[in-house]
Amino acid sequence: MSQISAAAPPKLLPTIVPDRAPLLVASAMLVLGFALITWQVDLRQGGLFLIGAALGVALYHGSFGFTGGWRRMVVEKRGRGMRAQMLAIGVAAIAMIPLVAAGNIGGQAMVGAMAPVGLSVLLGAAMFGLGMQLGGGCGSGTLFTVGGGSARMLVTLVFFIIGAVAGTAHLPFWLQQPSLPPISIGAELGVGFAIAVTIAGLAIVALITALVEKRVHGNIEHEPAPVRADWGWILRGPWPLVGAGLVLALLNVATLLLAGHPWSITYGFGLWGAKIAQAVGIDVASWEFWTWPAQAQALQSSVLADTVSVMDFGLVLGAAAAAAIAGKFAPKAALPLGSLLAAIVGGLLMGYGARLSFGCNIGALFSGIATGSLHGWLWFAAAFVGSFFGIALRPVFGLDGLAKK
Template identity: 50%
Template sequence: MAGPTLVSSRRDDQALPRSSLIAGIVAAAVLVLGTLVLAGTISPAQGALLLVGGALGAVLYHAAFGFTSAWRVFIIDRRGRGLRAQMVLLAVAVVLFFPPLATGTLFGHPVHGFVSPIGLSVVAGAFMFGLGMQLGGGCASGTLFTAGGGNARMMITLVFFIIGSLLATIHFDWWTSLPALQPVSLATRLGSSGGIMLSLLLFGAIAAVTVWFEKRRHGTLERAAAPRQQHGSRWLRGPWPLLFGAVALAVLNFVTLAIAGRPWGITSAFALWGAKLTQLFGIDPGQWAYWQQPGNARALSESIWHDVTTVMDVGVIAGAMLAAALAGRFAPRFDIPLRSLVAAAIGGILLGYGARIAFGCNIGAYFGGIASGSLHGWLWLVCAFAGNMLGVKLRPFFFRQPKRPVVSGV
């Protein structure tokens, strides 16, 4: 006799759907057992970073903290709540990051930020990444947490994200040979206090611009939606307030700085995964200049579990999967339109390629770069936003959306 059918529209006090139950068990096992194994075989810090990644994945999922959707909504509809949340994220981050980065130590341990050259490779790479965000359907963090949350299409984006990252390592030396200025960090150039004040003024100015545009079109600012009624704990099953998500992500990035000695990153691991796969087919990526750099050469020669970024990426996926499972919403769908699949492939390659040559993604360059005071993070923001504007114009072809939704106001 067939068992009772479990549906996703269940009441919160009923049993989880089978897909969510299985996903929850798998995700919990990865986080618990992975932490124990990493702590025992590599270091306690490595095990702790897996849990930090898990916490980041849960926050991203439950707060629905997206960079791609926030930028798209502002570009199309001039709604700026998501962008303002990003400014809160960055404001909290610089207040936490700048003092230890200015001194070079945190809790007695050396730390460093993501500070990279300001050049044409950042311009081109960030623009590619921004375009890829809208075609691929997510940024670096968005790809991980939505894939972990059960979005089958984003797994396609992730696969091509890895391919694009690997391709960029082949040409990396050419891109970095293009004209560029030396790296500059506000945290060290102006000191922590001066850097924080200037950064906060810039964040406030961006937030004010979003308010002006939103009021000009709609007359009033968008309010956060009221949480849906449910029997279980909102903090266990979501959704979480967007601003809570912004603060939590900044604090968890600071925890990453304290444990790993550098900010949270995502996309360098994709290049490493791609390089490891090529070795299985008899190709030696070690002959490419990117993999001859000391840190990259060491990562290529070691197990991927020694790589901090890999461990945290796995944690993000597992954390988002656990969050989706507890919410009863882990239910992958595989009926993906062909044009959407093509967009995922193109977008993934642009995301991966762009992130490598721009010295990071929305996390490593935008979030981590600006939190480190790096001017390349600000250049990345401008160029990636321009790429998003083009991507928004191309989306209707791939996703059969109206070129512009009906909105009220001017």
């Protein structure tokens, strides 16, 4: 007699309830922020604010931070995060190197993330890499986790700003140290060859991570399937790393087209800190860095006129809205002493290092390499070495070496 067994009922996923109050506040601030920036500056600036918000959503839902990806590679020998990073930079480079080479699109100047190649970058990037492993996030990671409600990352951000201001005071000295001028791979090799060399370099990094992973684990970790079978994961997350990386690449291209320069994070931190210092009576306007024409104008103008700042504001609010929609907005006030000290030290190192090296994981690494700046590659190498030492120091502060944030 045959026996027919009933199919097991599908496993029901828990219902996600949005955090309504944080969502209402974040949404209202996004709408009001866009209206205020558009009114005070112009529609282009308002558009950059919204691009920043979209970047915050992608960063949050993809948990796309360079810090955790690098740490997983060093500690666990899993390179999925680093491969997603290389893919995002490569996709952006295919569009951005030609745009920068064109010099002008529709009357809008196109400027790459170019910077000198020298001791300042080498030292600053190493400091940044070490600091991000102690602070718990890179430039973009700090902002999107603050948006998600992390009190620890708020501490990191405060000292990130302090370190960035200190960096502006000392940058003229570091610029006097041995250095080559900014080198554009696109200008030196031509657009086609520059793209090929850039993609090849990124592919070699990705291949090395895959070979190491295969040797240690016998397999390559693949992107997991979405947790939810419906399309709700787009709003509630988590997003696949590759998908989040591709969104970031497209938004970086959009930033270049609209702002005339690629995505950057940390310049805004130094500007905010300088304005705060000025407000309490510190004469930062007399510092050499802030006497340079562009910096002097930024210091005298409204912070809403600074494209980097408005994108940073949008990023925090976008991440907050994404966290609230996913029901994950959870401020945490408890902060052990070791973790607090690590956040302080990490923030100071990242702020100072970012100023010396002309950017962070976004402005120097992502946007630098994607626009063909040689300094972006030097930044990558030096920051990874610094990150390695930062990972080794995490247990000193009572931090879990395997933690993703």
